[in-house]
Amino acid sequence: MMSLTLPELxxxxxxxxxxxxxxxxxxxxxxxxxVLEKAGIRGAAVANTHGLFYKNCHDANLELAVWLAPHGxxxxxxxxxxxxxxxxxxxxxxxxxxxxxxxxxxxxxxxxYELGCREAxxxxxxxxxxxxxxxxxxxxxxxxxxxxxxxERTIGIDEIGALCAAVPQARxxxxxxxxxxxxxxxxxxxxxxxxxxxESSRVDLxxxxxxxxxxxxxxxxxxxxxHLQPAILxxxxxxxxxPSRERIGRRNGRELLGFS
Amino acid sequence: MQAEMNEWQQAGRIDVHNHVGGEGGIGRLGGxxxxxxxxxxxxxxxKLDIDFLCVSAPLTTDSPTPDEVRRVNDVVLxxxxxxxxxxxxxxxxxGYAREALEExxxxxxxxxxxxxxxxxxYFVCDPVQAPMMERAAELQxxxxxxxxxxxxxxxxxxxxxxxxxxxxxxxxxxxxDTQLIQGHIGGGGDWEWNxxxxxxCPNNVYIDTSGSVIDAGIVDRTVATLGVERVxxxxxxxxxxxxxxxxxxxxxxxxxxxxLAGNARDILTRRNG
Numbered sequence: 001m002m003s004l005t006l007p008e009l010x011x012x013x014x015x016x017x018x019x020x021x022x023x024x025x026x027x028x029x030x031x032x033x034x035v036l037e038k039a040g041i042r043g044a045a046v047a048n049t050h051g052l053f054y055k056n057c058h059d060a061n062l063e064l065a066v067w068l069a070p071h072g073x074x075x076x077x078x079x080x081x082x083x084x085x086x087x088x089x090x091x092x093x094x095x096x097x098x099x100x101x102x103x104x105x106x107x108x109x110x111x112x113y114e115l116g117c118r119e120a121x122x123x124x125x126x127x128x129x130x131x132x133x134x135x136x137x138x139x140x141x142x143x144x145x146x147x148x149x150x151x152e153r154t155i156g157i158d159e160i161g162a163l164c165a166a167v168p169q170a171r172x173x174x175x176x177x178x179x180x181x182x183x184x185x186x187x188x189x190x191x192x193x194x195x196x197x198x199e200s201s202r203v204d205l206x207x208x209x210x211x212x213x214x215x216x217x218x219x220x221x222x223x224x225x226x227h228l229q230p231a232i233l234x235x236x237x238x239x240x241x242x243p244s245r246e247r248i249g250r251r252n253g254r255e256l257l258g259f260s
Numbered sequence: 261m262q263a264e265m266n267e268w269q270q271a272g273r274i275d276v277h278n279h280v281g282g283e284g285g286i287g288r289l290g291g292x293x294x295x296x297x298x299x300x301x302x303x304x305x306x307k308l309d310i311d312f313l314c315v316s317a318p319l320t321t322d323s324p325t326p327d328e329v330r331r332v333n334d335v336v337l338x339x340x341x342x343x344x345x346x347x348x349x350x351x352x353x354x355g356y357a358r359e360a361l362e363e364x365x366x367x368x369x370x371x372x373x374x375x376x377x378x379x380x381x382y383f384v385c386d387p388v389q390a391p392m393m394e395r396a397a398e399l400q401x402x403x404x405x406x407x408x409x410x411x412x413x414x415x416x417x418x419x420x421x422x423x424x425x426x427x428x429x430x431x432x433x434x435x436x437d438t439q440l441i442q443g444h445i446g447g448g449g450d451w452e453w454n455x456x457x458x459x460x461c462p463n464n465v466y467i468d469t470s471g472s473v474i475d476a477g478i479v480d481r482t483v484a485t486l487g488v489e490r491v492x493x494x495x496x497x498x499x500x501x502x503x504x505x506x507x508x509x510x511x512x513x514x515x516x517x518x519x520l521a522g523n524a525r526d527i528l529t530r531r532n533g
Contacts, residue, residue: 022452025476142473144410144448152412202472227474230504237307237500 006236007246008042012253013135013175013199013220016067017049017060021147026224029067033074039228041221042250043074045103045135045257051080052110052140058091065099076257077101078135082111083119089126096130102257103173105135109153115163124167133197133256134170136160138177141225157183164193171256175199176222181207184216191216197256200248201231205238214244218253267344271311272517274524275502277404277443277470277494278313280339280346282332286497287320289328293338301497302343308503310495311521315339316349316377318406323381324351326359333367340372347528348373349404353381357391364395374528378405384423384440385430397437400530404441404468408449415448424449425457432462439464439527444496445482446471446505455485463490466527469519470494474501479509479519488515492523 014036016029026032029046036044046068051060061079068075079095081088081104095101104127108115115136124134139154146152157179164172172195179198186192191212199220205213221231235249268274280298284290305313317332324332329351336348350367352360367373376396382388384405396403409424410416423431428442442458445451445467458465467486469479482491488511495502506519 022475023477141475142448144408144412144415145450145473146411148411152414224476227476227478227505227508229508230474230501233308233500233504233507237304 006040006232007249009040009219009232009235010250010253011036011041011044011221011223012173012218012256013201014044014046014223015049015225016046016064019049019225020053021141021150024224029071029075032224033071035228036223039232041228043076043254044223045076045078045253047078047080047105047135051105052107056085057082057111058087058094061091061095061099061101065101076103076259078103078105079132080105080107081123083117083123084111084113088123092123092126092130092132096132102132103135104132105137107137107140108159109139109151109155115155115159116166120163121166124163124170128167128170131258134163134172135175136163136172137175138179140176160196161193164195168195170195171197173197173199173218173256175220176202178202178204180204181209181212185209185212197252200234201226205234205240210240210244213240214247215252217248218256219249220253268312268525268528271521271525273308273310273312273493273503274521274528275305275310275313275470275495276441276492276524277468277496278315279497280315280317280335282317282335287318289319289331293335293342295342298339298342298346302345304499305345308499310499310503312345312347314347314349314375314404314494314524316351316404318351318377318379320379323355324353326353326356326363329353329356329359329363330366333363333373336373337367337371347375349375349377351377351379352392354378354386354389354392355381357388360392361395364392364399364401368399368401374531375401376403378403380406380419380422383421383427385427385434389431390435393431393435393438396439397435400439402439402441402466402527405443406447407443408447409451409453410449425454425461428465429457429461432465436462436464439466439530441492442467444471444494445469446473446475446478446501447496448473451475451478452481455481458485461486466490466492466523468492468494469506470496470498470502472498472501474505479505480511483509483511483515483519488518489523491519492527493520
């Protein structure tokens with residue numbers, strides 16, 4: 001196998017916490033960190049799965065902060081908030097200023113709203129003013145195998161693109177999405193959505209020109225829901241120059257979260 | 261055949277479920293082999309050390325005619341001419357029993373293909389499958405079928421006769437001398453349910469690991485259910501996912517080698533005729 005030296009990797013797409021519909025291994029920060037480090041991943045953005053299900057989802061952020069405290073700088077906390085729920089403005093500020101979280105996750109398919117609604121746009125604007133990039137999962141699990149109580153709804157490029165258009169300064173990272181270059185690059189070769197980025201685990205890297213991939217794609221695995229090796233193999237064998245591989249594998253994620 | 265067997269003996273990775281297509285695209289009728297796409301597949305497979313790819317060109321329509329079936333199998337024969345790394349599986353519509361048997365003669369006995377590919381035109385345990393299954397047993401040609409236990413309404417509506425593990429257990433009992441391969445445990449759908457059903461399946465039922473679903477533990481659980489001897493590495497064209505989940509599974513290297521190539525080798529070298 002073509003074997004290239006990968007950069008030290010930063011994973012933009014991990015979670016901790018209990019998922020009620022399937023027994024997932026490595027649900028705690030300690031266990032997750034072990035498998036990530038074993039795979040050569042040296043840092044990760046992490047959200048709390050409980051934030052999908054708690055009505056008062058800020059409790060999930062408070063939980064997450066406690067769980068992450070022993071892990072120093074390895075994990076970067078990602079807030080989960082619901083723009084339809086009370087007090088989100090205070091919770092958002094607390095996540096940034098008190099808990100030190102580096103990004104915010106919007107999960108409209110679990111919280112019952114459209115990304116283009118007034119409340120979601122307001123939250124996206126507020127997060128952007130706090131320099132928080134937004135993570136939006138296209139899906140959490142493959143809906144073809146969903147539990148009867150789980151959502152069938154996925155968040156498509158049109159809905160995510162509408163949010164990008166409504167909040168042009170926002171940096172939006174679509175995770176678990178398989179949007180192709182054909183859908184995202186216009187006739188002139190430009191990226192359709194200036195504020196949009198893509199997490200890599202389901203992306204066809206070859207469908208993007210290298211320059212676009214190097215700028216717009218961030219390495220992610222979807223751990224612990226998914227095996228890590230497929231995402232690592234994708235990056236390892238992709239036809240990319242080393243600087244591009246390094247940007248995708250580490251720099252893009254860290255820069256978007258505000259790390260040098 | 262002996263030369264092929266010698267090459268298979270050396271193979272480190274045999275992908276038992278992949279596809280080629282004509283110029284109309286994979287899963288569709290149209291034209292000659294899309295050589296550029298086939299060559300691209302070979303190049304991508306080489307990067308991942310996949311030595312052989314078992315390929316078919318199934319149709320997803322409700323009742324492909326014998327002529328349509330012949331045309332897509334011609335595409336597979338063209339792929340086999342392009343590269344001996346392609347091992348052909350002939351697509352059949354068992355609803356045309358006589359023609360299906362004739363196509364097996366053309367493609368497997370005369371054409372050098374190594375197996376049969378079925379899609380969702382009939383459940384795998386439908387009695388209409390019997391003549392083809394019996395001939396496959398005579399030829400010791402494995403029968404691979406597209407399968408899954410989907411839970412979303414849209415997929416169920418599109419594939420009302422999609423076989424799942426219940427159908428495969430029944431088919432294994434109906435056709436005890438035929439090697440049946442349930443396609444893609446990771447192809448979308450409730451794989452845990454499928455595995456629970458397969459806990460009591462006949463020994464002639466195998467499963468391949470392909471599909472875009474790379475849920476943590478999926479290969480480990482599949483091995484725990486069927487035993488390492490009946491789990492076959494495959495990608496269904498989704499190469500990095502297919503290779504990565506087997507590499508990451510909690511297996512010793514002997515078992516991993518069995519899944520990556522050894523089990524496929526055992527099946528393919530049983531073929532006669």
